[in-house]
Amino acid sequence: MESSSPVAAAAPAPAGAAPPTIVLEVFRYLPDSEDAPRYERFTVPYRHDWVVLDALNHIKDRLDESLAFRWSCRMGVCGSCGMMVNGAPVLTCGAFLRDYLPGPVRVEPLTHFPVSRDLIINMEDFIHKMEAARTWLIPKEPRRLEEGEYRQTPAQLAQYKQFTLCINCMCCYAACPVYGLDSTFVGPAALALGQRYNLDSRDGGQAERAEVLQSDHGVWHCTFVGDCSRACPKGVDPAGAIQMGKVQGTVEYMKALLLPGRRARAQG
Amino acid sequence: MAKDWIRPMPRAWWLTRRTWRVFMLRELTSAFVAAYAAFLLLLLLRAREAGDxxxxxxxxxxxxxxxxxxxxxxxxxxxxxLLHTATWFVAAPKALRLFRGEEPVPERIVVGAHFAAWFGASLLVAWLVLG
Known part of the structure; x- marks a missing residue:
């Protein structure tokens, strides 16, 4: 089926000018009424300043209100609108239609995740992994409120700051073939955020996190493809965090092997 | 309750993206490095007979x-x-994040240091073998 907006009937643009419309091929999956997914073509107005998310909202507002997709902030902060656009995982609020001319633009749900409906993926597995990796601060020393805040120097902050920019958009999981082949892999974002807290001078949860981060499903499952870092819309480097985790794990292992006191403590 | 749709990875998944093809090529270089290590062992075994x-x-x-x-x-x-060495040197800053105070040491410095050390080591070996 092809749907068209009223703008599609406008006169053709002169040669060399931007086209009046652009075609989107949208992945549709309606589990209540259809057995398998399909692609549906929509013709939407082309605007120089429109992003793919604008086009999807145009479809939902004017052409087919049944189209389901997630979005919220429209400014690259909430991490809700991650989708595959022409095969690459991106935030659709930052993917300009002008970069996909002349079209068609294929829009699909983030790959490697189960699809619940249309462009909406089931993110339960990701949430469980964030919990398993204990992606929160585990204070090194508990303090009472009256003892004041945990202090940190700018140099200590610099050690982990870039990893705090993760917005949980899951583009890195869609970029990672290791996760696609074996979903038991903890995955880039959860490992990077675990490492973010491991690098925090206020944190004392390294040993607790090591159960997951240093397991067979953790950093050692990563084959260092590096696409997670290339796909990250916020410039976070999960591949780097994972390699640092490998170095850290190796150092801890060697210390436990060579220093008898540490081995006894680890076994105790 | 509605059923989720699962999309399995195709068998030839690594052919579908350029970066994945490059990754597989990088991994393949390890097989050649391992093969040459085996060849060097064979060379040593044969060299024992060189004096006879x-x-x-x-x-x-x-x-x-x-x-x-x-x-x-x-x-x-x-x-x-060469490809194996170059690709791993370029990847080295991922595992080796250095700081000068609050400022991270630029990746190109870390990569450059690796290549410089490689060049220096190659010169030393050339001097030992040819000099």
């Missing part, structure tokens, strides 16, 4: 090395070893 004038094992082995197949093998290993 009655043995033809060493001379036969050296003759074998000048065959077109051997030259092709060495050419392929050289190309793959």
């Amino acid at each position: 004038p009655a043995s033809t094992v060493w001379t036969g082995f050296v003759e074998c090395l000048s065959s077109p197949w051997s030259l092709a093998f060495h050419g392929a290993v050289l190309a793959m070893a």
Whole structure:
């Protein structure tokens, strides 16, 4: 089926000018009424300043209100609108239609995740992994409120700051073939955020996190493809965090092997 | 309750993206490096016979090395070893994040230091072998 907006009937643009419309091929999956997914073509107005998310909202507002997709902030902060656009995982609020001319633009749900409906993926597995990796601060020393805040120097902050920019958009999981082949892999974002807290001078949860981060499903499952870092819309480097985790794990292992006191403590 | 749709990875998944093809090529270089390590072990075993004038094992082995197949093998290993080294040096800053105070040391410095050390080590080996 092809749907068209009223703008599609406008006169053709002169040669060399931007086209009046652009075609989107949208992945549709309606589990209540259809057995398998399909692609549906929509013709939407082309605007120089429109992003793919604008086009999807145009479809939902004017052409087919049944189209389901997630979005919220429209400014690259909430991490809700991650989708595959022409095969690459991106935030659709930052993917300009002008970069996909002349079209068609294929829009699909983030790959490697189960699809619940249309462009909406089931993110339960990701949430469980964030919990398993204990992606929160585990204070090194508990303090009472009256003892004041945990202090940190700018140099200590610099050690982990870039990893705090993760917005949980899951583009890195869609970029990672290791996760696609074996979903038991903890995955880039959860490992990077675990490492973010491991690098925090206020944190004392390294040993607790090591159960997951240093397991067979953790950093050692990563084959260092590096696409997670290339796909990250916020410039976070999960591949780097994972390699640092490998170095850290190796150092801890060697210390436990060579220093008898540490081995006894680890076994105790 | 509605059922989620699962999309399995295709068997030839690594052919579907350029970066994945490059990754597989990088991994393949390890096989060539391992093959050359095996060749060096064989070379050492044969070299034990080099001092024995009655043995033809060493001379036969050296003759074998000048065959077109051997030259092709060495050419392929050289190309793959160069690619292996360069790709891992470029990836090194991911595992080696250095800071100068609050400022991270630029990746190009870390990569450059690796290449400089490689060049220096190559000069040393060349001097030992040819000098």
